[in-house]
Amino acid sequence: MSDKKLIAPSLLAADFSNLAHDIEMVNKSDADWFHLDIMDGVFVPNISFGMPVIKAMAKHTKKPLDVHLMIVEPDRYIQTFADLGANVLTVHVEACTHLHRSLQSIKAAGMKAGVALNPHTPVASLSHIIEDIDLVCLMSVNPGFGGQSFIEATYEKVCELRNIIDENKGSTLIEIDGGVSDQNASQLIAAGADVLVAGSYVFSATEPASTIANLSAQVNS
Ligand code: DX5
Ligand code: ZN
Numbered sequence: 001m002s003d004k005k006l007i008a009p010s011l012l013a014a015d016f017s018n019l020a021h022d023i024e025m026v027n028k029s030d031a032d033w034f035h036l037d038i039m040d041g042v043f044v045p046n047i048s049f050g051m052p053v054i055k056a057m058a059k060h061t062k063k064p065l066d067v068h069l070m071i072v073e074p075d076r077y078i079q080t081f082a083d084l085g086a087n088v089l090t091v092h093v094e095a096c097t098h099l100h101r102s103l104q105s106i107k108a109a110g111m112k113a114g115v116a117l118n119p120h121t122p123v124a125s126l127s128h129i130i131e132d133i134d135l136v137c138l139m140s141v142n143p144g145f146g147g148q149s150f151i152e153a154t155y156e157k158v159c160e161l162r163n164i165i166d167e168n169k170g171s172t173l174i175e176i177d178g179g180v181s182d183q184n185a186s187q188l189i190a191a192g193a194d195v196l197v198a199g200s201y202v203f204s205a206t207e208p209a210s211t212i213a214n215l216s217a218q219v220n221s
Contacts, residue, residue, distance in 0.1 A: 005189055005219040006032035007212055008066050008175070010199035011057065012048055013146045019053075022203065023060040030213040033066040033088075035177070035197045037146075040071035043095055044144035051080070058084050066135075066195075068116060068177065070143045071095065075102055082109035090114030090137050090175075093121060103132050116177070118143065119151050123161040130164055133172050135195070141178030146199040150179030155191050162192030182218060189219045 009031050014022035026034060036054065041047040049057070058065065064087040069077065074091040081089050089111045096102045099115065106113040115126060116137035126136060138157050141148035158174060165172045175195035176188050185196055198215065205211040 004032070005193070005216075006173075006195040007216045007219075008033040008035040008195055008197045009202045009208075009212060010035040010037055010146065010177075010197050012037040013199035013203035015203070019057055020060055022208075023057060025209055026212075027060070027062045029209040030216045031063065032216075033064045033195070034061045035199075036065060036067045036086075038067060038069050038071060039144060043072045043092065044070045046144045054084060064088065066090070066114075066175075066197075068114075068137060068197075069095075070116075075105060078102075078105050078109050078111075082111055086111055088112040088114050088135055090116050090135065092116045092118065092143075093125060094118055100129055100132060103129070114175070116143070117157075119153070123157050123164060126161075127164050130168055130170055130172055135173040135175055136161060137175040137177050137197075138193075139178055140176050140180070143178075147204075148179055150181075150184050155187060158188060158191035158193050182215060185215055185219050 009026050037048050039046045039048040066088040067081050067086040068090045072095050089106045091102050093115050103113040112134035114135035114137055115133050118139050140150050140154040161174055173194040176193050177197040180196045180198045181201040202208050202211050
């Protein structure tokens with residue numbers, strides 16, 4: 001596991017009428033991954049991209065695709081996202097009755113397996129399955145929308161999760177998703193985070209590429 005702290009811009013905040021332009025900006029930037037938010041209007045009260053749009057986007061992305069499924073019955077789409085070239089596929093623990101089986105299916109399809117937790121879901125819910133998880137995505141906002149305020153209780157969850165992973169001598173990555181900016185990035189990394197997702201902070205900036213570069217430099221200095 002590399003010690004580099006990773007930045008994953010969320011395309012949910014990109015200009016949907018000019019996706020190729022924004023994807024190219026991320027390709028050329030210091031970003032490490034693309035974060036792709038998939039919403040079904042059922043698990044969360046919003047719908048993001050459908051399959052034709054995701055396929056078109058995936059043709060342009062030149063960095064690892066980190067796909068965050070905010071959908072019910074995610075098992076139905078594991079192979080679809082593997083075929084699209086997803087590198088990390090994250091399912092919500094709240095949407096998986098048989099989480100262990102879902103994780104095995106994701107890995108069998110050749111992807112890294114991620115598990116996302118809503119803000120109210122305790123990290124202890126993963127303590128017996130942590131060795132099977134490549135990435136835990138801690139939601140620091142309620143999933144469904146970009147541009148929301150960061151929930152402060154996340155710091156404590158990061159510390160607790162870090163302890164669970166370290167006690168198992170594991171290499172599971174901790175990703176933080178929602179309301180991330182230069183205001184909380186350093187504290188999140190200090191608490192034990194490895195990957196920061198940033199949507200509106202990056203794409204609403206006047207200079208998104210410099211914003212990514214500065215964020216990456218801030219957490220890797
Ligand atoms: C929220 C999504 C996030 C979102 C982050 O449901 O999972 O990835 O795009 O956006 P910001 O950084 O604007 O909170
Ligand atoms: Zn997300």
